[in-house]
Amino acid sequence: MEEIKVDGLQIPDPLYSLAEKLSSEWGTYLRKIKENWAIAEVDNWESALPPCVKAIMDGVKAGKNVPHSARFMLASFLLSIGLSVEEVLEIFRAAPDFKEQIARYQVEHIAGLRGSRKKYSPYKCDNMKTLALCVAECNVKHPLQYYWKSLRHRTATKRDKV
Ligand code: SF4
Structure with missing residues (x-):
């Protein structure tokens, strides 16, 4: 990296290849995570929630009636x-002001299936603190x-018991 000189807006080839390689490795890693940790494969996933x-x-x-940010x-x-x-809609069904059509539109929007097609990420802990939605100190930066x-901890504990 130290040998690569970045000149203006031109991305040098070595840097471009490096970014491509990292992106492809990251994609494989993410796919693996999704396969291994798919909700259907995880027992009692609710107990792992922050x-x-x-x-x-x-x-x-x-x-x-929880606030919009929550x-x-x-x-x-x-x-x-x-x-x-x-x-997700099934969980929101219990909300006192639940309206199927509006809720579906909003959830699909957050999932990136509507409008700008941007998938929204959940707030970081700092944002949660600002919004007064943080309820504990967990020593993490993101929920x-x-x-x-x-x-991971649960899987490691399970493995140790086998
Ligand atoms: S520190 Fe607060 S915002 Fe972060 S995971 Fe814990 S409870 Fe949630």
Whole structure:
């Protein structure tokens, strides 16, 4: 990397190849993660949720009127860990103001299936703190990090017991 001189807006070939290689390796890695950690393959995935997401989900399931930012967080988080639009809608069905058509439009929008086709990412812990949605100190920077760590830990513990 030190030998590569970046000149203006031109991307040098070695840097371009390096980025391509990294991107392809990352793609393979992501595919592997998705195969191994698909929701259908994970027992009791809800127990691996970070406390903030669990609190929002419990609130929605209990029929509480949770704020828009919390709903966005819940939907984007669940879609990111592999739930389908239908599965996410099933969770929101308990909300007191649930309207199938509007909820479907919003969840599909967050999933990147409508409008700008941009898939939205869940908030980072810093954003969650600003929005007063953070409910614990978990020593992570992102709620997704908590989830994946928690699943990894569970798998390692299971393996150790075998
Ligand atoms: S530290 Fe992060 S993961 Fe933990 S509750 Fe707060 S926002 Fe959620």
